[in-house]
Amino acid sequence: MSTNTDADFQTLKTTGIKVNYLYVCERKLWLFDLGIAMESRSDKVLMGKLLGESSYPREEKRELLIDNLINIDIAGDEEIREVKYSNRLAHADRIQLLYYLYYLRQLGIEKRGVLNYPKMRKREEVVLTPEAEKEVETALIRVKEILEMEKPPALQRKPYCTKCAYYEFCWG
Numbered sequence: 001m002s003t004n005t006d007a008d009f010q011t012l013k014t015t016g017i018k019v020n021y022l023y024v025c026e027r028k029l030w031l032f033d034l035g036i037a038m039e040s041r042s043d044k045v046l047m048g049k050l051l052g053e054s055s056y057p058r059e060e061k062r063e064l065l066i067d068n069l070i071n072i073d074i075a076g077d078e079e080i081r082e083v084k085y086s087n088r089l090a091h092a093d094r095i096q097l098l099y100y101l102y103y104l105r106q107l108g109i110e111k112r113g114v115l116n117y118p119k120m121r122k123r124e125e126v127v128l129t130p131e132a133e134k135e136v137e138t139a140l141i142r143v144k145e146i147l148e149m150e151k152p153p154a155l156q157r158k159p160y161c162t163k164c165a166y167y168e169f170c171w172g
């Protein structure tokens, strides 16, 4: 299967957070989809939100929610930006932002992406190259496969398990 047609994209499109979780942990993605725990209660997520809101006091935040699926932190004329608490899960942040760029491209909108890690004073550019586009398509197909599984993917210890909202469920 590929996402070469609009029909494929309509079938595969999902939320940004699910694409992010695919790279964090496939089991987490499955559990999140099932709604076993409320991720919004996680202190880390809350901290990230607070930081995102306070790190750019002089800049007008222009959040953009599209189709209730992707929620861009800051949408500018040339670029879109995501503000993250730390770069511990940079690979997941990157695929999420690539997915946003991909999503916008399906709507005929071309932008650059920037990942901001204000606490670390870091900024990383993300560009939707043809290779990155393929990576996003592979990720979308994999997300669908995971969500269709009847049981959660097998346990696999990750370095960040203890900080995960599902830690008790997985390892308790």
Ligand code: SF4
Binding pocket: 024, 025, 026, 027, 028, 029, 031, 155, 156, 157, 158, 160, 161, 162, 164, 165, 166, 167, 170, 171
């Ligand atoms: S606790 Fe670890 S294995 Fe379980 S969902 Fe979270 S990251 Fe994945």
